[in-house]
Amino acid sequence: MKNNNKEPWAKASPYHRFFDFIADNADRYSILIEHTEKLKLNTTVINIEGNRHIFIFPAGQKSLRTSDGIISFAGGNPYLLCAHYDRVAGSPGANDNSIAVFHLLKAAVSLGQNGINNWIIVFTDKEELTPGEKLEDQGSFTLAKKMKSWGLGKAKIFNFDSCGAGDVFIISTTTDQMLKDSGRPNLSRIRNVILKLRDHALVTANRLRMEKVLLAPTPFSDDVGFLRAGLASQTITILPAAEAEKYEATLRSRTDFADIIISGKINAPDEKRRLPETWRNINNASDTPSRLTPQFFEQVVRFMAELCR
Numbered sequence: 001m002k003n004n005n006k007e008p009w010a011k012a013s014p015y016h017r018f019f020d021f022i023a024d025n026a027d028r029y030s031i032l033i034e035h036t037e038k039l040k041l042n043t044t045v046i047n048i049e050g051n052r053h054i055f056i057f058p059a060g061q062k063s064l065r066t067s068d069g070i071i072s073f074a075g076g077n078p079y080l081l082c083a084h085y086d087r088v089a090g091s092p093g094a095n096d097n098s099i100a101v102f103h104l105l106k107a108a109v110s111l112g113q114n115g116i117n118n119w120i121i122v123f124t125d126k127e128e129l130t131p132g133e134k135l136e137d138q139g140s141f142t143l144a145k146k147m148k149s150w151g152l153g154k155a156k157i158f159n160f161d162s163c164g165a166g167d168v169f170i171i172s173t174t175t176d177q178m179l180k181d182s183g184r185p186n187l188s189r190i191r192n193v194i195l196k197l198r199d200h201a202l203v204t205a206n207r208l209r210m211e212k213v214l215l216a217p218t219p220f221s222d223d224v225g226f227l228r229a230g231l232a233s234q235t236i237t238i239l240p241a242a243e244a245e246k247y248e249a250t251l252r253s254r255t256d257f258a259d260i261i262i263s264g265k266i267n268a269p270d271e272k273r274r275l276p277e278t279w280r281n282i283n284n285a286s287d288t289p290s291r292l293t294p295q296f297f298e299q300v301v302r303f304m305a306e307l308c309r
Contacts, residue, residue, distance in 0.1 A: 040059075082124055091282070164297070166238045166239045197233070
């Protein structure tokens with residue numbers, strides 16, 4: 001399928017396959033593999049329980065071969081930047097989560113050009129769940145189990161989800177809410193690691209002189225699967241400024257709203273109206289490129305790459 005899009009941003013590498021990627025009935029896995037090869041990225045696919053996770057390593061990175069594939073940095077603690085590449089049936093998935101995938105492709109190219117080698121990028125499979133599935137069915141859950149056995153249990157994991165609309169960086173506190181009542185020693189350790197990841201994200205934002213940053217709970221993402229498997233991760237998403245301001249006000253006025261967000265059970269009309277519009281328009285046919293804000297794309301890519309410095 002040819003990309004007939006006229007948008008200037010989609011003509012530039014690596015975004016020139018974006019509209020192919022979000023097309024109806026697109027073979028997103030094949031497009032992504034083909035695209036990483038064209039970009040000459042060091043790519044390995046690892047299958048775990050039927051899910052195909054796509055790993056990108058720095059060029060020439062020495063790797064440890066396991067029965068599951070080739071794993072780099074075994075026993076180390078690289079920065080692991082991830083984004084899920086699956087989408088909900090019937091949705092173009094422009095913001096959730098195609099654009100974050102392409103931002104990470106550009107970050108991978110930038111990191112390589114600047115000789116930074118302490119990172120792994122992973123495009124995860126099976127983040128989206130269907131009715132009746134549980135969080136342990138997420139691809140990130142079984143991936144995390146494998147990562148620990150590979151010696152990557154100390155990787156510094158940053159998860160990017162819905163990063164294409166707006167310029168306010170939302171640094172998720174969802175896992176805080178899930179851990180707040182737990183006294184288990186292992187979970188206390190995970191909580192401390194998450195706080196360190198969050199502090200690193202805030203320091204990075206400050207270094208880039210980013211002023212629009214908000215700490216707030218967000219809908220579940222791969223971070224929950226990682227957490228269920230015993231790995232800490234930090235999710236980052238983005239909202240338009242007006243939506244972020246209203247959402248922050250809602251969290252102040254409705255102390256129960258954070259728990260409602262995390263439960264995923266937003267059914268009442270009043271609760272749905274209080275959700276940021278960007279979040280109301282993902283996982284359905286409204287998640288189209290028209291809602292993206294390309295004027296802020298470069299800021300997101302710079303942040304991704306800067307995390308690894």
